[in-house]
Amino acid sequence: MLDHMTFRVSDIAASKTLYEQALSPLGYRLAYDGVHDGQRVLGFGVQTAEGLKIDTWLVNQKEPVTTACHLCWRADSTSQVDAFYKAALAAGGRCNGAPGLRAHYHPNYYGAFVLDLDGNNIEAVCHTAEAETVASAH
Template sequence: MIDHIGLTATDIARSRAFYAAALGPLGIALVMEITPEMKGTPGSALGYGREGKPFFWIYGDAPAGGEVHVAFTVPDRAAVDAFHAAAIAAGGRDNGAPGLRPHYHADYYGAFVFDPDGHNIEAVCHAPA
């Protein structure tokens, strides 16, 4: 199952205004904002969703034609670890080893790889250890 998906934006303020207007009628709102300081990388991230759960992300201040991000939900942390190892063995490039990402929430355990086309693919487990 897809957990969340993200797109890059060249102008985060313009995208914030657009998605607030476009997604509002669908009952989807901004539920989380991640600062560059929280991420440890440039650019903010805006998480849109329902009931406090972001499932559509906009990554800000990126060049036009940037990456796509897709995250798959997995049942346990071992599956996250196995995904990362298999993806690297298949030629993927590491974009974040398996581990906790507490800036999302306390039990967020994920791993990230770039696929052969540079898209950011993630496996994530939300369950406690």
């Protein structure tokens, strides 16, 4: 199981806005904003039964930045996927795949893809039967 991930970003202020807004519908919040080894670091986390779990870290580092990675967060509903997508675009992300059913992955795979400010492909996905039902209604 993945514990955490760290990504180097070129513009920490803009990335903070994008990730804060995009991850909020998934239950995430900015849980850490500090300095480590002379670099500003942001930590985004979600409340779990064990307490706050910070698993997404951004480090302000002009060169080299992390690029061309695919990051995916699990959503509890298709409406969370939709909200993730809208919030990410509003915060400066670029569409890399609008919300929708992607049955070629599996029958209930409902996801949305956005390119972040450094070119990483960020995604929210819902794997429930609700995804197939929502897709059938459209």
